[in-house]
Amino acid sequence: MKSKGNITINGRSFPFREGQTILDVAQANSLDIPTLCYLKRATSNGGCGVCVVEVAGGEKGVQMLRACETPADVWMNVRTESPTVIKARKEAIQNMLDTGNHNCAVCGTSDAAWTDFQLGAQKSDETTDLCPVWGDCRLQDLAFKYQVQGQNIPSDKEYPKDLANPFFVRDYSRCIKCGRCEAACNEVQVNLAIDWNRNDKDASYPLANEFCVYCGECVQACPVGALVEKDVHYSLRPWEVDKKVRTTCSYCGVGCQLELHVRDNKIVKVEGVDAAPNYGSLCVKGRFGYHFVGHPDRITSPLIKENGKFREASWDEALDLAAKRFSEIREKHGGDVMGVLTSARISNEENYLAQKFARAVLKTNNVDHCARL
Secondary structure, rough: OOEEEEEEOOOEEEEEEEEEEEEHHHHHOOOOOOOOOOOOOOOOOOOOOOEEEEOOOOOOOOOOEEOOOOOOOOOOOEEEHHHEEEEEEEHHHHHOOOOOOOOEEEEOOOHHHHHHHHHHHHHHHHOOOOOOOOOOOHHHHHHHHHOEEEEOOOOOOOEEEEEOOOEEEHHHHHHHHHHHHHHHHHOOOOOOOOOOOOOOOOOOOEEEEOOOOOOOOHHOOOOOEEEEEEEOOOOHHHHHHHHEEEEEOOOOOOOOOEEEEEHHHEEEEEEEEEOOOOOOOHHHHHHHHOOHHOOOOOOOOOEEEEOEEEEEOOOOHHHHHHHHHHHHHHHHHOOOOOOOEOOOOOOOOHHHHHHHHHHOOOOOEEEHHHHHH
């Protein structure tokens, strides 16, 4: 699509295309405009107010507009970090910190008030630890960046906590009503499982209904600690992950890209990679179905069947026996009497090696996979 003209941001001129917002142009040119409620591939609602910018030009003079929902135009002269902008962002961040148990950056009016708040948060969480997403929270990042502390500590307010979901915790004491979970569910995954009127200040917090397929898209989209996987809830911090490994999900043939979070050589969390074909989205299997990898019931030693019973064997003995029998069968009957069934419970790379072994060594194209069914 051709350029519709140029927009000026922080004194520099950038081309833009029809339909692009100020935020789109900024991101395309590596200019930082902070966001919180904005979700890629979903309709922008501008609810959080964090992406506010100062726009000069046109008939209305200087305006404070939200970059995520404001279309770019040729008359615009945009400032992304003016004193007025920073003040507005601080107010928006503080308002969100004051909504619930955001005990990462709260400063009470007195020590007693802070102590009461912290004790209340600990009681709600049933732990003495701070927020379960400490170090992995967008609101916390912005609070630290703009040096904002919550002031109006909530008191005598009960928040429901939903523990019924088998895969993640819904902690409404930390929900900031940004709407990202709703957008992720209804617009990105199109499951239509979350229904919430964000324009109604008294509306109840969003709940998943019978259409929920436990894909976890809402969890990945949540920028705070309102939606957290049960497996990492208070048991995993970002700095405890030794490495992240990108791979391809082998549960089906779509080829979704995964990022495996590994600690002590064990997978502890899975996230979708923002790349084709899934662009961050995953199904319930891809996101939560990884525990079999390190499950204690997995067979870890080769078994050889003798006289109708299995016995443990060394790898050398088992491989030698398998190679001998495969060779005998191939020489006597040809490779096509054999077939190889691969599995969704091994990695994509291992499945590739299995089909290569079948074709190059066994001399057969009889290869199948449970995903085809």
